Amino acid sequence: MITYIDSGVLIAAAIGNEKVSCQALKILSDGSRKFVGSEFLKLEVLPKAIYNKKTREIDFYNCYFKSLYSYHPGIDNLIEEAYNEACSAGLSIQDAIHIIAAIKMEAEEFFTTEKASKSIHRTKRIKVISIKN
Secondary structure (H helix, E strand, C coil): CEEEECHHHHHHHHHCCHHHHHHHHHHHCCCCCEEEEEHHHHHHHHHHHHHCCCHHHHHHHHHHHHHCCEEECCCCCHHHHHHHHHHHHCCCHHHHHHHHHHHHCCCCEEEECCCCCCHHHHCCCCEEEECCC
């Protein structure tokens, strides 16, 4: 299964509280999944860790990005599609960018730490799964 995780899940795996971290690590260690990511995901997690010199966190993120099945480096028409998705589903632009990046890489599922009541769950274009109840 092709899977996209958002920055909340990746951060939870790297430094989260025990309950959420365990769920995130369980997803990441599932050998049946092929993970995809984007430049936008990298931009959300690495700069702050680098600035704060969090070596273990930086290493974790770099290892994740190196292990990806597919990586979407550019923005092509992704921004325009994300804008349209944000307008039609009422999403934040950052959530819409991740959703469209996942779709472009043919992800079948999208993991997030956002609760089911949050707007990201309104998208109909990909299955959104929260690791928080």
